[in-house]
Amino acid sequence: MKLLVTSALPYANGEIHLGHLAGAYLPADIYVKYHRLKGTDVIFICGSDEHGVPITIAAQRAGISPKELVDYYHPLIKQSFEKFGIEFDNYSRTSLSLHYQTVQNFFLQIYRRGFITPKTTSQLYCPRCKMFLADRYVEGACPSCGNNEARGDQCEQCGKWLEPFELIDPRCKICGMTPERRETVHWFFRLSQFETNLRTWLASKTHWKPNVMRFCEGWLKRGLVDRPITRDLSWGVPVPLPEAKGKVFYVWFDAPIGYISATQDWAESLGKPDLWKDYWFNPQTKLVHFIGKDNIVFHAIVWPAMLMAHDEFILPSEIPANEFLNLEGAKLSTSRNRAIWLSDYLSQYPPDPLRYALAINLPENRDVDFTWADFHSRNNNELADILGNFINRVAVFIKRYYCGKIPQLTGTDPDSENVIKMAQEIVLRIEGLIEGFQIKDAAREMMNLAAIGNRYFDHSAPWRTFSADRAQCDRTMAVCARLISMLEIITYPFLPFTSRKIAKMLHLGKRSWHDALNPVVPSELGETEILFQKLPEEIIIQERSKLESGSDNNVKNKKEPSMISIEEFKKIDLRVALVKSAERIPGTSKLLKLIIDLGKEERQIVAGIGEAYSPEAVVGKQVVVVVNLQPATIRGVESFGMLLAAVDGKQVALIRPDQDVTPGTTVT
RNA sequence: GGUGGCGUAGCUCAGCUGGCAGAGCAGUGGAAUCAUAAUCCACGGGUCAGGGGUUCGACUCCCUUCGCCACCA
Numbered sequence: 001m002k003l004l005v006t007s008a009l010p011y012a013n014g015e016i017h018l019g020h021l022a023g024a025y026l027p028a029d030i031y032v033k034y035h036r037l038k039g040t041d042v043i044f045i046c047g048s049d050e051h052g053v054p055i056t057i058a059a060q061r062a063g064i065s066p067k068e069l070v071d072y073y074h075p076l077i078k079q080s081f082e083k084f085g086i087e088f089d090n091y092s093r094t095s096l097s098l099h100y101q102t103v104q105n106f107f108l109q110i111y112r113r114g115f116i117t118p119k120t121t122s123q124l125y126c127p128r129c130k131m132f133l134a135d136r137y138v139e140g141a142c143p144s145c146g147n148n149e150a151r152g153d154q155c156e157q158c159g160k161w162l163e164p165f166e167l168i169d170p171r172c173k174i175c176g177m178t179p180e181r182r183e184t185v186h187w188f189f190r191l192s193q194f195e196t197n198l199r200t201w202l203a204s205k206t207h208w209k210p211n212v213m214r215f216c217e218g219w220l221k222r223g224l225v226d227r228p229i230t231r232d233l234s235w236g237v238p239v240p241l242p243e244a245k246g247k248v249f250y251v252w253f254d255a256p257i258g259y260i261s262a263t264q265d266w267a268e269s270l271g272k273p274d275l276w277k278d279y280w281f282n283p284q285t286k287l288v289h290f291i292g293k294d295n296i297v298f299h300a301i302v303w304p305a306m307l308m309a310h311d312e313f314i315l316p317s318e319i320p321a322n323e324f325l326n327l328e329g330a331k332l333s334t335s336r337n338r339a340i341w342l343s344d345y346l347s348q349y350p351p352d353p354l355r356y357a358l359a360i361n362l363p364e365n366r367d368v369d370f371t372w373a374d375f376h377s378r379n380n381n382e383l384a385d386i387l388g389n390f391i392n393r394v395a396v397f398i399k400r401y402y403c404g405k406i407p408q409l410t411g412t413d414p415d416s417e418n419v420i421k422m423a424q425e426i427v428l429r430i431e432g433l434i435e436g437f438q439i440k441d442a443a444r445e446m447m448n449l450a451a452i453g454n455r456y457f458d459h460s461a462p463w464r465t466f467s468a469d470r471a472q473c474d475r476t477m478a479v480c481a482r483l484i485s486m487l488e489i490i491t492y493p494f495l496p497f498t499s500r501k502i503a504k505m506l507h508l509g510k511r512s513w514h515d516a517l518n519p520v521v522p523s524e525l526g527e528t529e530i531l532f533q534k535l536p537e538e539i540i541i542q543e544r545s546k547l548e549s550g551s552d553n554n555v556k557n558k559k560e561p562s563m564i565s566i567e568e569f570k571k572i573d574l575r576v577a578l579v580k581s582a583e584r585i586p587g588t589s590k591l592l593k594l595i596i597d598l599g600k601e602e603r604q605i606v607a608g609i610g611e612a613y614s615p616e617a618v619v620g621k622q623v624v625v626v627v628n629l630q631p632a633t634i635r636g637v638e639s640f641g642m643l644l645a646a647v648d649g650k651q652v653a654l655i656r657p658d659q660d661v662t663p664g665t666t667v668t
Numbered sequence: 669g670g671u672g673g674c675g676u677a678g679c680u681c682a683g684c685u686g687g688c689a690g691a692g693c694a695g696u697g698g699a700a701u702c703a704u705a706a707u708c709c710a711c712g713g714g715u716c717a718g719g720g721g722u723u724c725g726a727c728u729c730c731c732u733u734c735g736c737c738a739c740c741a
Contacts, residue, residue: 211673215739218671222740293673293738323673324737331737360692361681366674367737374680377693385706393703400702441682444692458708463701530704 002278002285003042005032006259008295009049009094012073013058016080017339018370019332022325022358023292027439029086030359031288033493034434037513043279046081047092047262048074051236052251053134060129060174066235070095080342084351085496090269092262094237094254099261103254104240107229110309111241115190117226118243124164124179125232126172132232133164133172133179140167187244188226189253194305195224201304201315209437211365212321215296227302229253256303259289260313279314286317296321320437323363328371328547338547340370352495353379353532359443359494372543376535384532387450387498391487393457394480395505395528401466404525406481407474416479419456423449423486427516430490446490453483478521481506485519498531505529573628574644574667576657577603582615585637593637594618596625599664603627606639612652624655624667 007024010016016025025046032044050070059069070093078091092099110116123132142150143166150167164170165181172179202216229250230239236248260280267275279285289299299319307313326332332339345354357378361368398406426449433442457480465473488508492499502508507526511519577596585591590610596603605625609618626642644655657665 211738214672218739222671297739326737365682369680371680374693377680380704381693384704389703389706393706395703397702444682447692454707457702458700461700461702466702532704534704534706 001040002282003035003040003288004263004279004285005042005044005288006290007046008291009047009255009258010077011052011054012048012050012070012077013055014073014334016077016342017332017334018327018342018358019325019339021084021342022362023322024290025081025086026355026358027320027322027362027437028290030439030493031434031437033087033496034513037489037492039512043089043263043266044087045090045259045262045266046088047094047258048077049251049255049258050074050093050095051254053137053233056233056235057137057174067095076343080346083346084342085355090262090266092258092265094258096261096265098265099258100237102261102264103237103249103257106257106310107249108240110306113309113311115193115309117188117190118185119188120183120185122181122183124170125182126175126177126179128175128177129172132182132184137173138164138167138170138179139173140170143168184232186228187230187239189229189306190226191224191302191305192226194308195220197308198301198305209320211293211323212296212300212319216300219297219301224301252298256306281312281314283314285314287314288318288320289316291319291321293321293323318437323365324367325363326367326369328544329369340547350497352497353383355494356383356443359439362440364438364440372540376537376540379532380534382447384534386447386454388530388532390450390453390457391484391502391531392528394477394484395525397462398477398481398525399528402477406521406523406525407478408521408523409475409478409482411471411475413475415456415460416475419452419479420482422452423483424517427486427490434493443494446494449483449487449490453480456480481521482519485521486516489513489516489519501529501531572626575625575627576622576661576663576665576667577625578663579618579621579623582618584610584615591634592618594643597663598627599662603640604638605641605643606634606637607643609643609645609652609654613654618654621654622657622660622663624657
């Protein structure tokens, strides 16, 4: 058997956040790591989804081309995954020319087989942006309630569903221009032809998760309609028909074909360009798509129909779709920046605690809530206190009482036998759970093994038997060492970084999953270290307030490319200023009220440097100030400008000119 | 608006085909001292969102109201 595992292609208009991880990436990675250990022939394929209107819009807003936008995000996404320990065999992207060819060939094949038909439709077109506008990119007054901000698909105020043409005074959301109605030809995929085949195929998937099955049943009951697969855009995979000049494929058509092209890309990079066929053309291959629930219809209905229409590739075997992750009791929202971004997380914490906190509470059955309090408690009370402490107490005991020599297992007793048996049962249970996509329960079982270790250690009381019954004490430690050796293997899919540390501690080499049932135990302990650092309780409050400030400020697309043009930079008026006076603002530790001299004028500004600088220390110094910043009132004190300083955590350093200049001098 | 899902202990979640309500964390009491004051033992705690129905028996099946979510048009 071969396994071809995919995770939904992340859309390259933003970074990865916790919702993505919990839905499609972490469970897939755990599943794949387990299978790699087991020796299964498995490949794990993913890549950035780089086409579609949202990307063209985001690019336009940032003043760059779509290609520049995806070139910015693709590597960021890729790196975040790597740092988090998500190990794809290939993380590709849909802007590759290889992908273009694959999509076009795929299309031509289903076109030849008669599953594509052209149809003339009427759409709104913006003459200034020179493009047809998707529903969501038209705004206007709602014909039923008069709300002036109704979107082309729905009026948010009265909830009425709309057609873009129904809007009164429609305007293009990008440039504000009034769009006109134009006729255009689009090509449709004849999804309706596949109703019977899909029904039969789905009926055989008796073991699929009920959430997936119910979605599909609902769709089939309603009847399938043909879907347009082309758009009038310049960004995307061109439609390879002479009469379709200037049209590209709809992103939902090209993206899943990315699973195929990314596999081809993988094969090429290995120097075996035909290797991908061993998977995609092989009926012995199980194709597993990890996705979030928003993608179910697509992966369980449309994509299989596309594959049936093409008729050469295998169909999905498993679609373990997850529900959604909420944050602190509310929906996460990227547009309001109410999200936890993976790169932000990784800049502060190690990957494994998050992998664990997410794995133990995956949205497998329903939407689930991620809270920082839970993360904190999982890290401190479970990873550090149960798992970390078990390993540590055994290691320290062996070091201190046995000079680091691990006693070998000789003789036995009912307790020890029982513990080993329970541990072996856990290994077998985890196997069944992971293979049945019950990752959450599997993670619980993993922690359970450490808890069993603690219980055994306590009951055996080696600190007493060491002098009273040495043989018994030897046995206890031998069994504990054995449990740690097992833990090294079974933690690997969930906590790969920790597992590697344990391996170093026990000088363990490469092993397979099955070795966990009867693991080797070395005779000597290596360097030991604390596996999990406890986190202070303050982080709960800090992280929570970060979330709230993100959404309150209504910062839109915080994560847009940081590239700006020289013109934008020139808008910032930077000047050298001399600090005339400074005083603390009562009731704050960080804030200073400064009067600065800008040559022609004096100004009052508030600066958050009070922890690093006393008022006396800044008076008489030259500093750099943004003078054309909107005035703000901070703690009741007005501020007309902003002081520049280098800030790294608590360390704050003022930016000052290398030599004194006339106050008011421009900085460029 | 249509379709589907969810609502279970203070918190986060399990409960397959109806048969005495579960886990982890938090809480309370005790034991132990090898360990990152980490562990172990015991205990308390729920009108299973509200209402109605089917049944000997309903968290589970049916209807309905409320709240939340997803998808579709």
